Amino acid sequence: MKQRRLGTDPVKSIQGIVVPDKLPMTGKRRRRAEVLQELGLADELEVNTPASPQAANASQDAPAPVEQKAEQTTNPAPASPTAADTSPAQANEQPAGPAEESDEFVELPITAIVPGRYQPRKIFNQDRLEALADEILAANGLNNPVNVMDLGDGRYELLTGERRWRAHQLLGWETIKARVRDVSPAQAWVIALSDNTAAEPLTDFEEAAALEKSLQSGEFTSINDLSRKMGRNRGDISRLMSFFKLPEDILTHLREDPSLLNKTAAATLVSYSEDYPALVSEAFGLLRDGRLTSSSLATWLKNRARARSRRQGTRSRTVTLVGAKAGLTQAKISGQRIVLECSKSADPDSVLEALAEALGISIVDAPGAGASEGEQ
Amino acid sequence: MAVQRDNNPADQEIRLVHPNDIQIKPVHASKLLGLTGRTIKAIEEDHQLDIERVNQGAVSARIYRPSDLFDIVAVRRERGQLKGLPEPAIVSTYVQKGGTGKTTVSVNLGISLALQGLRVLMIDNDPQGDTSTMLGYDPDLTPEELAELGIDPDRGITAHLGNLIPLGSMFQRMTLEEVIKKPFGENGPHLIPADDSLNEMDIALRAANGADFRYSLFLDKAINGDIPGCDLSQYDVIIIDNAPSSSMLATNSMLAADMIICPIRMDKFSVKALTRLQRRMLEIEEDFNRSAAVVAVPTMFIRNRPRAQANLATVSEAFRGQVSNALLYHSEDYIKSLEEGIPLYFWRSASENSQGALRDFGKEIHQRLIALMDDED
Numbered sequence: 082m083k084q085r086r087l088g089t090d091p092v093k094s095i096q097g098i099v100v101p102d103k104l105p106m107t108g109k110r111r112r113r114a115e116v117l118q119e120l121g122l123a124d125e126l127e128v129n130t131p132a133s134p135q136a137a138n139a140s141q142d143a144p145a146p147v148e149q150k151a152e153q154t155t156n157p158a159p160a161s162p163t164a165a166d167t168s169p170a171q172a173n174e175q176p177a178g179p180a181e182e183s184d185e186f187v188e189l190p191i192t193a194i195v196p197g198r199y200q201p202r203k204i205f206n207q208d209r210l211e212a213l214a215d216e217i218l219a220a221n222g223l224n225n226p227v228n229v230m231d232l233g234d235g236r237y238e239l240l241t242g243e244r245r246w247r248a249h250q251l252l253g254w255e256t257i258k259a260r261v262r263d264v265s266p267a268q269a270w271v272i273a274l275s276d277n278t279a280a281e282p283l284t285d286f287e288e289a290a291a292l293e294k295s296l297q298s299g300e301f302t303s304i305n306d307l308s309r310k311m312g313r314n315r316g317d318i319s320r321l322m323s324f325f326k327l328p329e330d331i332l333t334h335l336r337e338d339p340s341l342l343n344k345t346a347a348a349t350l351v352s353y354s355e356d357y358p359a360l361v362s363e364a365f366g367l368l369r370d371g372r373l374t375s376s377s378l379a380t381w382l383k384n385r386a387r388a389r390s391r392r393q394g395t396r397s398r399t400v401t402l403v404g405a406k407a408g409l410t411q412a413k414i415s416g417q418r419i420v421l422e423c424s425k426s427a428d429p430d431s432v433l434e435a436l437a438e439a440l441g442i443s444i445v446d447a448p449g450a451g452a453s454e455g456e457q
Numbered sequence: 458m459a460v461q462r463d464n465n466p467a468d469q470e471i472r473l474v475h476p477n478d479i480q481i482k483p484v485h486a487s488k489l490l491g492l493t494g495r496t497i498k499a500i501e502e503d504h505q506l507d508i509e510r511v512n513q514g515a516v517s518a519r520i521y522r523p524s525d526l527f528d529i530v531a532v533r534r535e536r537g538q539l540k541g542l543p544e545p546a547i548v549s550t551y552v553q554k555g556g557t558g559k560t561t562v563s564v565n566l567g568i569s570l571a572l573q574g575l576r577v578l579m580i581d582n583d584p585q586g587d588t589s590t591m592l593g594y595d596p597d598l599t600p601e602e603l604a605e606l607g608i609d610p611d612r613g614i615t616a617h618l619g620n621l622i623p624l625g626s627m628f629q630r631m632t633l634e635e636v637i638k639k640p641f642g643e644n645g646p647h648l649i650p651a652d653d654s655l656n657e658m659d660i661a662l663r664a665a666n667g668a669d670f671r672y673s674l675f676l677d678k679a680i681n682g683d684i685p686g687c688d689l690s691q692y693d694v695i696i697i698d699n700a701p702s703s704s705m706l707a708t709n710s711m712l713a714a715d716m717i718i719c720p721i722r723m724d725k726f727s728v729k730a731l732t733r734l735q736r737r738m739l740e741i742e743e744d745f746n747r748s749a750a751v752v753a754v755p756t757m758f759i760r761n762r763p764r765a766q767a768n769l770a771t772v773s774e775a776f777r778g779q780v781s782n783a784l785l786y787h788s789e790d791y792i793k794s795l796e797e798g799i800p801l802y803f804w805r806s807a808s809e810n811s812q813g814a815l816r817d818f819g820k821e822i823h824q825r826l827i828a829l830m831d832d833e834d
Contacts, residue, residue, distance in 0.1 A: 092775040095768070096725045100775045101735045111747040113677045113713065119745075122667040126623055126674045126684075306502045 186226050188256040189237055191249055194229060197239040199273035201283055201291030203339055205247060214248040226258040228272060237261065240272050267300035271310055285347070286339035289321035320344050326351045328358065331365050341368065346375040353382050356415075360385050408432050474798045475609070476593035476640045480511075481521040485805055488816075489526060489572055497529060504532050523568075523803055524642035530574055531644040539574025541693040544830045545680050548696045548822075549714035549749070554730040555701040557720040558756040560587040561791055561801065562818075563698035566718070567646040568802040569819025570826075575693040580618055581651035582710050583700040589614055589650035591800060592640040596652040611638070614652045619661070621649065621687050622675045627661040628654075632686035647692075655706070662705040672697075672709035694826065712741065714749040716829060718822070720756045720785075723768040731776070750829055754781040754818060783818035786810050 092100060117123045217223060227242025239246060240262060249257045264272065274291055283291075292307065301307040304322070308315040324335070324347045331350070335341055342350070346368065354361045364382055367373035373381055399413045408427025413420040421436075423429050437444050487494050501508055506528055510517040533539045550563040563579065571577040581588040586596030593612065595603065600610035616636040619628040638648040662668050679689040689695065697710040711717060719734055721727035731753055742748035753776055759765050773780045790811035794804035801807055802815055 092771055095728050095732075095771050095775060098725065098729050098732055100728075100732050101739060103739060104735065104776065104779065111745075113673050113747075116745045116747050117667075117670060117674055117677065120667060120670065122670055122674055125667055126678055302502050302505070305499070309499065309503075 186258050186260055189229065189259045189261075190256055191246070191254065193235060194227075194237050194239055194246055194257065194259075195232075196243055196246075197230075197269075197273065199240055199269045199291075199295075200243050201274055201287050201294075202243060203287055203290075204284070205244065210244060210248055210251060213244055214251040217245065217248055218252060223258045226260050228262050229259045230264065230269065231261050240264070240269055265300075266298060267310065270295040270298065270300060274311060284339040285321060285344040286324055286335050286342060289324040289344070290336075290339070292318060292321055293325060320348055323348045323351045326354065328354060328362065330362065334365070334369065341365075343375055346378050349379045349382060353386060356418075357382075357386050357389065360389070474593070475612075476798070476800065476803075477522050477524050477642065477645075479523055479799050479803045480805075481523070481526065481803060482805065483519050483521070486519075486521045486526060489802070490529060492529075500529050500532055506532075524645060527571060527641055527644035530572055534574045541575060542826055542830045545690075545692060546694050546715045546826050546830050547676060547713050548694060548716045548718060548826070549699060549710040550696065550718045550720070551699045551707055551711055551734070552719045552721060552727070552730045553701055553703055553707075553733060554721075554726050557701075557722050557727055557730075558785065558791070559701065559720055560591055560698055561795075562718060562720045562754060562756065562785070563696055564588055564591045564800050565802045565815045566819055566822060567694075567696050568641075568800055569816060570694055570696075570823055571641075571644075571646045572802075573819065573823050575823070576691055577646035578649065578689065578692040578695045579646050580649045580695060580697045580710075582618060582655075582697045582706050583651055584653050584655040585700065586614065586651045586653070586655075588698040589638075589648065589652070591795070592638070592648055592650075593798065594638060594640070594648075594650050596650070614650045617651045617655045618649050619655055619658045621679075622658075622671060623684075624658075624661050624665055624671060627657055633688065634686075659705045662709060668705060669708050669712055673713040676713050711737070711749065716822075716826065717749045717751050719751055719753045721753050721772075722757050723755060723765045723772070728768075728772065731772070735776070750825070751776070751779050752781055752822065752825060753779055754783070754785060756785040757787040758784045759787050781818060781821055783814055783821050785814050785818060 093102070094100060114123065117125075223242075223245060225242075225245075227245050228240040229237035230240055232238050237259065242259075246257060262272075270291075274288070274295070292311075295301060296304070296307060301310065304315060304318055307313075308318050311318075321344050324342075324344070325332070327335075327347060327350060331342075342365075350361050350365065353364075360382060364373060364378060364385075367381075368375065368378065399411060401411055402409045408424045409421055409432060410424045411422040413422070421432075423432050433444065481489070483494055483497075486497060490497060500506070506525065508519045508521060508525055511520045530539065534541075548566075550559045550566075552559060560583075567577045567579045579588060579592070586594070589596050594614055595608075595612055596614050598606075598613055600613035600615060603613045604610045616631050618636075620631040620636055621633065623630065636649055638650055639645065640648060662671055665671055667674065675684070676689070676695065678684050679687050680692070680695075682688045682690040697714070699707045699710055717734070717738070719731055721731050734751065738748045738751060753772070755769060755772075758769070769780075769784075788808065788811040790801055790804065790807045794801040794807060797804065801811060804812070
């Protein structure tokens, strides 16, 4: 086929077929309805011949959805100015709240309010509470109302503002300015936590405990999910979660005093807790007594651990116990642990007893532990 | 229609694979949705979409059904990440020549547009019911016969477009609810199926006042929600697949259309058919000051043939702006996927040559529709 340069003669035929010299105008498009009107067909269709009872219902209902649609489109417009009216403090109070309804403020009786299960804060410093009460008094009320959820029985559960509520109690006021929010439990967790991290800082452990609780509530499917909805970095949350890998006795102390450990120190302790449980509890004891600071913790642990493993030689090895009378066959040494293995014919309990006797120690059941296979 | 391999040869012909039983691997799902696996997982988590898992060796992997993908799309549309069209569009697939791939183009375009976030209604306007077949329904067996064979009677076809259009008393009037099929669930493309009896519609149309415009009348009102029991206002796109004839059915669908998609092969007959369509559109435009945008899509195109290339160049020049940029290449995939009863768009063995081209085509038509429906008025 002959090559044709663009912009020269228009194509007149393809494979011997004459093509139209003109193309339909693609821009000239009228509405179907207009054409039908012009043709006098607009009222041609007998639309009112419902085929079944269903259709009859539909014909009555038909206009309704249209009206609803109109309402939906007009609604958002007045809604947004209302949201803008509320104080700026509120705007940063709910960074995560999607589709906020613009509820109004109400004065609720102090006694109708119960502390919330979503409250992450555990420490209420009396001095600071009094300072807050002074502020509230000076401002003649709250410019940042507390958020509550209607429990439906005349009581309201606090979502945010437990300190403000307590300050009101200190002042002896009878009512408190509140916003009644209708939110899902998941939103409640988000609101409670985001409110608090913005105010007086929570300790890392308080925050971790709140995150753990919200995870267990089943409202969040995973740490990923939680991280997205809370707007918190996933690594941060994981680091906070490492608190719960700490030995139980340390956690007990933390529940009493959440300020004992920050998250970095906790993560450091966790990284040593497997191989050097004794060192970890020693370190925690020093921290608690103020004889070791969080910042020097990592170095302290590193040096101690190195010293110990040097003393013990190789970190992990397995030895065969030759000629052991009590039925032991193998011992595995791994860091600070020794795992003993009995021969098949021996009864581990009697082996342990014999061992204890030989070493002059007594056997006490460890709390919460089942039949342990090894002895530390 | 799909044939599942079975030990008993007598059973072979009548086993229908349900289109939503298609299994789609995560990698393929990403491609189909145009999203990373990570984004898809995030959407699943946020909206508690349960995705089936199958064991693959030691680990379990997600397996998506088409309906899962459409659910994900619906979520994204709800969130405003995907949009509908400025105005609902009627697309008619038509060429007066058989075997150029009309049904394949229609069905895969419907799936593609639905995956891009449009709400799609497919209308099978061909008494042969090929579109219905490709989407997993059987135009030849009654629901009773299917039930006897142990197949879901919903896979049979008992009603068609004729039962919806108010037109004489030839067909019993039914509600949309009674006629519509949802092969991939609520959020996938919906279908008004067809069977043999749709043939009689031709007679009914001829007898009616304004015979050529009955579809226009019906669709225009139904899209506005003015027909009780047959509200089509929820759809962004209505795709009508036609028989390769010049029946009243086809004429009606052409006059109703905003866009006509004309699959052509690079042979003499196809070019002739395209030329005829153009003349017809010119006449319509002269008479009514309205005509559909024509998009010719080269199908069964063979890349390496100089003749095909040269023909394409000429056709593109003669029908400037009306030939799609996306070319559908000749591929065995079309036949194989049809044999397995799976629309090529979802068929896992398909090559980029076939499936990738269909995706590009779907995107191009989407863009053309946005432009077209935007400058109406």
